[in-house]
Amino acid sequence: MMNSKTKKWGFACASALALMLAGCGNGDVDSSSKDNTKTEQKADQASETRTVTDALGNKVEVPVHPKRVIASYLEDNLVALGITPVSQWSVNDGASVQDYLQDSLKDVPTISYDLPFEAVQSFKPDLIIMDSASMVEGDKYEQYSKIAPTYVIGKEVNNDWRDELLRVGEVFDEKDKAQQVLDDYDAKVKEAKQQIQDKAGDTSAAAVWVTGGKFFIVSQNLSSGDVMYNDLGLKAPSVVKEISAKATSNWNEISLEKLVTLDADHLFVIDSGDDASEKALSKKLWVTIPAVKAGNVHKLPADSSWLYTGAIANTQIVDDVVDALAK
Structure with missing residues (x-):
């Protein structure tokens, strides 16, 4: 093909000046060679893989340059x-997403949290990353692996977010970048902790989520509780410690009667804004909570990052706490 094409160009340029002939012929060969080289390089890159071992011990052949990734939550x-x-x-069919990431x-496009096989397949992923072992129970891992290479981040439902970030970094061969994100976060936390100490001293706080007229309190070592108590050094009220000792999730239901005994200096309230929740917040018993009575309630919108966890979510939580306690 190349020889024939070169000959045709030679005949076409025969009556032209020698310089033009050289330019015409050489230009064609060089251009074709470059195009072919680029095509071959792209094909090689698309087929390149790395072997990584996930939390379940699976050796996964992941693309060196994945282009279509599904990593739900x-x-x-x-x-x-x-x-x-x-x-x-x-x-809820895409009605609820992680709002704080929408920038x-x-x-x-959205996909249901339970990752139906047909929905996953419709996105034609070249890599699937699962949050926990519970997401691939039974024969699910085998089914997902038939769609695309599948990597499981951790064995627990609630894995340490720092470890998760480093594992995701490893999958993409970006572990140094992941570590830099962690280092930046730790530096921010150190500065924020000092600001809070200087302005508010040793203070206690709790976070309550109001939705559907019910109250939920964050666990001491998970989600925004981890940021408040473990990162920023705020004191955990006795009620938070009590509920956290037997907690099974990030947020655990608490009665309004129990909230009245919450001995927190400050209360961060994530308000869903629905009618039932507004009624719950207007009850006479609510205003008897010590932090409410003292005027130390800091309301946050339903789309805030306080219900989630991760470098971005936690950074926003740190900013919110500093704005409330150290400004």
Whole structure:
């Protein structure tokens, strides 16, 4: 093909000046060679893989340059590393998403949190990253692996977010970048902790989520509780410690009667804004809570990051606490 094409160009340029002949012929060969080289390089890159071992001991052949990633409920990690997934976690047919990430994910279509096989397949992923072992119970891992290489981040439902970020970084061969994100976060926390100490001293706080007229309190070592108590050094009230000791999730239901005994200096309230919740917050018993009575309630919108966890979510939580206690 190349020889024939070169000959035709030679005949076409025969009556032209020698310089033009040289330019015509050589230009064609060089251009074709470059195009072929680029095509071959792209093909090689697309077929290149790396072997990584996930939390379950599976050796997974992941693409060196994945282009279509599904990592449901791990989007905070992806965005922190500058990676855009092909779909994003949602509930209620896409009605609820991780709002705090929408500056980066607003154009990314949603997928149901339980990752139906047909829905996953429709996105034609070249890599699937699972948050926990519970997401691939039974024969699910085998089924997902038939669609695309599948990597499981952790064995627990609630894995340490720092470890998750580093594991995601490892999958994308971006572990140094992931570590830098962690280092930046730790530096921010150190500064914020000092600001809070200087302004508010040793103070206690709790976070309560009001939705559907019910109250939920954050666990001491999970989600925004981890940020408040373990990172920023705020004191955990006795009620938080009591509920956390037997907690099974990030947020655990608490009665209004129990909230009255909450010995917190400050209360962060994530208000869903529905009618039932507004009624709950207007009850006479609510105003008898010590922090409410003292005027130390800091309301946060339903789309805030306080219900989630990750480098981006936690950074926003740190900012919110500093704004409330150290400004």
